[in-house]
Amino acid sequence: MGGSINGGPTGDTAADRPAAAGRATTVSMQDVAREAGVSPQTVSRVANGSDAVRPETRLRVEQAMERLGYRPNYAARALKRGRFRAVGVVLFDMARFGNARILAGITAAANDEGYATTIHTIGKGRRHTLQSIIERMKQLPVDGVIVVLEEPIDDMDDFTPPADLPVVLVNERPSDGCPTVDADQYGCSTALVDYLLAKGHRTVYHIAGPAASRAAESRARGWRDALHQAGAPVPPTYIGDWGADSGYQAGLALAHERDCTAVYAANDQMAYGAILGLRAAGRRVPEDVSVVGVDDSLVGMVPRLELTTMRMPFAEIGRRAFSMVLRRCEGEPVPVGVKTVVPTELVERSSVRDLAAGAV
Template sequence: MEHAQPASMRDVAKAAGVSAQTVSRVANGSTAVRPQTQQRVEAAMTKLGYRPNYAARALKHGRFKNVGVLMHNMTSNGNVRILNGIVSAAAESGYAVTVHTINGQANQSLNSAITHFQQLPVDAVVAVLERRVPDFNEFDPAKDLPVVLISEDPANHCPTIDADQYGCSTAIVDYLLSKGHRTVYHVAGPSWSRAAESRAKGWRDALKQFGIPLPKTYVGDWEADSGYQAGLALAREEDCTAIYAANDQMAYGLVQGLVANGKRVPQDVSVIGVDDSLLGVVPRLTMTTMRMKFNEIGREAFSMARRQCEGEEVPVGVKTVIPAELIERGSVRDISE
């Protein structure tokens, strides 16, 4: 049985009543085509089952218009929102996105993970580094595959971007102390997390700057149950009037644990989280938080990758920092009045 030949660019041009050059422009994401014409061409492509030859496009233009994204996982709130930012910005620029995860491969080198993308039709890679990688300082990307790192540490050879993990913690301590609290307890994220490490360091340094002895640290795993257990314990700390949890899920569990042990929030204990991930999830949300602009980080990381693909120099050795934003709701009480 003979198979029908795949539709060609000329077939699409004939069906849409345009030139083959116009079809090529639409297939390559050009903006130099009128919207009505683009819609007509896309409708003809769909009807005929036409698929652009991306390999041929890459040979002609030197790019696949596809960006790889390397992540440790696709389940954490921050990673999901970063990925959404990358995907939306890529779509606006006519790029596709290929995702590769290395969950459970904690010791995999950055070089070996990026090498995986060299076998794929991608023009650049955005690597989201939640954990330390053994070759971070030595990693030097190949000349033909630009790499952008979303990383707490600036890299010597790649453009780097991340949220202001450290600065959000110092701002939280300043905020709670300004409300009359004499100290701030901290429920930290897991030890493997670079973000958790920097947030804990910011908390410690801010308290030291005010000459306040460090209270006991409680360590969670980013999930609400670990915050709940910390809340049960912290309810027994007599001097505990303010708690900073390293993310909103733990902060939410923390509140439940405090209440279960007879404390009121914020009348007895003030609680603040980080990331603003509960908005739209928890009804009548009262959690005060530092909003991390993960979507903006993803969009800017894609922009850095695209600009390199197009031959633009993007600075390396310095980190672009996206500041957090304080969102005041109802879980912090001013006790200075």
Template sequence: MERTPQASMQDVAKEAGVSPQTVSRVANGSNAVRPETRQRVEAAMEKLGYRPNYAARALKHGRFKDIGVVLFNMTTYGNARILNGIATTAADNDYSITVQTMKHGPERTLNTAIERMKQQPVDGVIVVLEEMIADFNTFVPPKELPVVLVTEGPSDNCPTIDTDQYGCSTAVVDFLLSKGHRTVYHICGPSSSRAAESRLKGWRDALEQVGARVPSTYVGDWEADSGYQAGLALAHDPECTAIYAANDQMAYGAICGLEAAGKRVPEDVSVIGVDDSLVGMVPRLNLTTMRMRFDRIGSEAFAMIRRQCEGEKVPVGVKTVIPPELVERGSVRDISA
């Protein structure tokens, strides 16, 4: 099928009975156009299928009003919610987003990701950095392209934002110990994950700080099946009265494994997860969890990159923290009485 030629600014001007300059003003959002004229031009644009030339718009205004977003993948719950927060806030501010995923292999670096994104018409880049990456400490963003990192730990060269992964774990341990449990078993995420490593460290430090026994960990892969296998194994440990899983899928899997082995939750074993991702997916959800405010992280990350794109300075070397919140349901039992 032959492709229909794209309508030009001159075509729209002829259809609306105005000058090309007036069409340009409407396309660029200028207020110097009468409302009735604007409506006529917009109607002509829609009729002819006119698309504004954003490259020309960037030359005039100095910005494309488009933000690049780089992720390792778009399928995990946290990444999807962060991306949703970025996209929603961008739309509310008349920005668009351009999404890319990280390359695999030796090219999986910040430098490579930003070089790829520099080929796109974007004003700045948000990188959701969920895994360890070789050039994190050495990466310096280009002067012409600001970068915000959604990641654990501050960067000396980029503004960073994330939830408090470490503090999430210390809060979970303190909560379970306050319910009378002598220690807390942990099903951690994969070692490639920055979040999993921080949650693991927070769990261990919190137990050591109060002199509680630090049990062996069970390493999961974020999936419910790995939690199920851990639950089966822990059901045979008489010392295990409380389990902290690094995400809700593994926590739910652990509950299923415990129950398959004859244990009751929370009567025999208390279980707590992280992220509150099962709402609307599991009927009569009873899992106590630490809710991560991923949408807000995405929204705040967009605000940070937009400020830089519009000429403001955003501090580096300090991480902006969006704290998690405890959501109590029915999977934790108080045994202190």
């Protein structure tokens, strides 16, 4: 398909041509060649980024393209080269902080390689299969697909990607059919629990994310297993929805748990809400209750940020995912059945009290 502009039928000089009302025309390479006074082959070389064109000729062709509103015919180029130079990204929710940062990493890496990004959201709360998602993406001009699996998917264990469309998953659990990349959601929880226990806390309360979230499930499991491993009591779980208001309500409730000296919230918004809820109920942070979160999403949003957190490398996960799908597009092997783990980083601030040392 060619590019389209609003204008009239082609003639000798596009800039002087009257527009035909209500009709769009397709600008061809031949139109650009006439406008620039060069051959169609020269226009083709410029459009394809060839170095075999003199700079002054390239400039003249580019100026003609701009005047006429020419857009390269990517479908024809794909037929010729076997590549669209575009990658599809599938997400449940583009507005979530982690998803938005992963997407930013993908698009930045794609841009560096001259690739476009086609984004498809599939909606939260509905049952989906990878098979149906990929069948939808096969209808679009993309060379490969990255699926960010925020929620459980029905055919995760049975899915086999098509031979002609590389698929990479951003997912906590590895897939036998697709390369997989993610941070260690489980391990970040065990590390935070161990950190709080080492500070002298007898146990750690947990504010979990929504039950439908794969990351929330992995973080809750890591919290529980770390307490079991340490022989510490496992208190009841408080369920939030990733939002600060749900953290605030949990904080109000936790203020009445007499043995609660440490709280681990599954993301920073809930952790910050919990701090406000605890303080509203008369508990001091960190003097009475230590609070930690995950993701480090409040930097630049909350002044004098005091929250200790586990920073999630979302943008790097996106860059790694694009690198993996690009390698598959170019025919390079990328391991399946294992997950590429991007390390997390503990960021210590002032929301944790060291009970063992008796200091804040």
